Amino acid sequence: MRKVQSTPWWWAAAGIVALFVVGALVPLPPLAWAAGIAYLVVSSLLVSLGLRRRGATRFGAANAVTATRSMLVGVATALVVASVGGEASTALLVGIVAVALALDGVDGYVARRTGSVSELGARFDMEVDAFLLLVLSVYDARVVGWWVLAIGLMRYAFVVVAWLVPWFDRTLPYRYWRKVVTAACGVALTVVATQLLPPPANVLVAAAALGLLVESFGRDVVWLIRMNRADTDYVSPQEALTRDSDGARDESR
Template sequence: MSTVRNGPLVGLIVQFILLAGLAVTVGIGVSGWLAGLAYGVALAGLLRRGLRAAGADRLAPADRVTLARALLVGGVLALVVPGPGGPAPVAVLVPLAALALALDAVDGGVARRTGTASALGARFDMEVDAFLILVLSVHLAPSVGGWVLAIGGMRYAFVAAGWLLPWMRGTLPPRYWRKVVAAAQGLVLVVAAAGVLPPVAATALVAGALALLVESFGRDVAWLWRHRRGRPLAARPGYPMAAPVRPPGASARAPGSTRAASSRSGPGASPARR
């Protein structure tokens, strides 16, 4: 089981190296260091736990891509945390976030080509997506307004609701629009963070993304409510069976993907694309 230990450990070491590089080049301050290191330690611990629970002795090829994305998100987090150097350097933050989003289109393809799709990989991918959107929302809150935090927090609110309301834990049928809306959130937040648009236009763009997200979540909540006392989903014609995922204790995939997960209550209320 040495690879179970080494995979997450290597990720933690690379996270430290990335943080050191950011500290030397743009400066992240003590708060950035603490946030980045805490994130790296939590990531390594949760990933090791997930591997053990899945009975896996190593990271699959696609999971390594997702781990690279997760480490980039750790760098974004360290830049976003307020420090003595002032606002986060957009010239570094935006490329890191954009690369993390771009790699989201890679890990799923790797999983399908190598035949190594897994529930762990899907969960890992979803959580990375959700946390990146949360971090970007926090970064934009001072300039756009506190309401933008609803974009990053909505998925977590959905999961929390599932802890309190059993009917919210149901498995949702695949829906392509859910994937489109999720992709739009990351793209819009990165564009807004880049500062290439006038403030009014950036605010309007983010507001539009939030409206789409509310519509998507609202439709899923309504579906779960309507089917709260119905027959199990497996017995309903026309709905592919997908294994329910319990609330976490790191987005729905495109139809046909081997790493599909249809439930918002699981790995990512913001649907990912693996």
Template sequence: MRKVQWVPGWWVAAGIAGLAAIGQATPLTPAAWAAGLGYLVVSTALLVRGIRRGRVERFGPANAVTATRSMLVGLVTALVATSFAHDVPTALLVTIVAVALALDGVDGYVARRTRSESELGGRFDMEVDAFLLLVLCVYDARYVGWWVLAIGLLRYAFVVAGFVLPWMQQTLPPRYWRKVVTAACGVALTVVASQLLPAAGNVLVAAAALLLVLESFGRDVIWLVRVNLAGAPLVSLEKASTISPPEESR
């Protein structure tokens, strides 16, 4: 029987150290600590569950890069939670987000170079992307309106729809455009968060990001409807990578 060689979790300690360091620059509220630590613990628990269920023998350098991104997302989560109580340094928030977005292109490169692509790695990468977009939407809502939350919530609505409508659990075909849309939305939401543009500019940038994500999800839904009408065999959600197939992410 194969055994997992290493169950990761070091980024939780790194995240705690990061939260403590951020607390020196701007006081973090108790809710922010809870949100940041909660994300780190829950995401790690889900990852460990995936590792054990998939009997993954080696975590790999690409997943280590994604784990670093995940730790940064925990820091962003804490800053966004604090921003509801008092102002947080915009430069600090944007810098952390920018590093996380930059690393999004590194993990895939590392996976290809080390030939360590995996379904787990692709799913891990996708979930980190999705949560970062959601957190940025929560932060940006104060500048452009709560409608911007649709960008971050569409991915989770898609998953819920898969449980309600089994035919939406079908594995989607590879499409690099999904990755492009995710990256573009991350950049757009970061620009809004930076407050470098006038109010009208922020709305236009956020609206463009929403249109992109609606187009991407819409195309996938149309494909799933056609497959369902054609009577194709269903692939279980357990094996399906709902938004981005592993080969796309890695």
């Protein structure tokens, strides 16, 4: 019987240790501690459930890189919550986020080099990216206005619509452009967080990021509407190849 690999909780533990280190540098109120720890525990639990559901036998190096990014996002979450009460270090937050953004392309590279590309890994990576954008947009709201929250909430609004509208829950075709837009939004929001640019420039950078995200999500929405009107199901290239092979075998019998 194949043994299922449970999620290593090391990144949650490491994240909590990192919170203690950050707390020694910057005062973290109880709510900030709670937010950071809650993110670390919940994300670890969700990945663990995903591994068990898919019967995965190993966590993998690529997922370990994504987990490291997730740990950094947990610390960034605590710092952003602390900033609501005025207790925050912009330089520390930007430094942590910069490392998380730099690692964004590493997990995919490692997955391809080790032949460990998986649906769970891609989903894990995507959700870490989405939550990081949400955290950054919350921090930037005080710099450019609350409208910037649209960047962080757009992914979650898409998920809610998919729950309410069945045909919205189709599997989307792969587009590398989504990854580019997500990375660009992360960089833009980090630049705004530094507050090194003049106020009008901060607004322009954030607005450009929002425009890119609207274009990316809009393209997916248009595709979903077209598929719904055509009443067809999306078939991945791999599944299509399998179906063609099965059909060829049937014809040869």
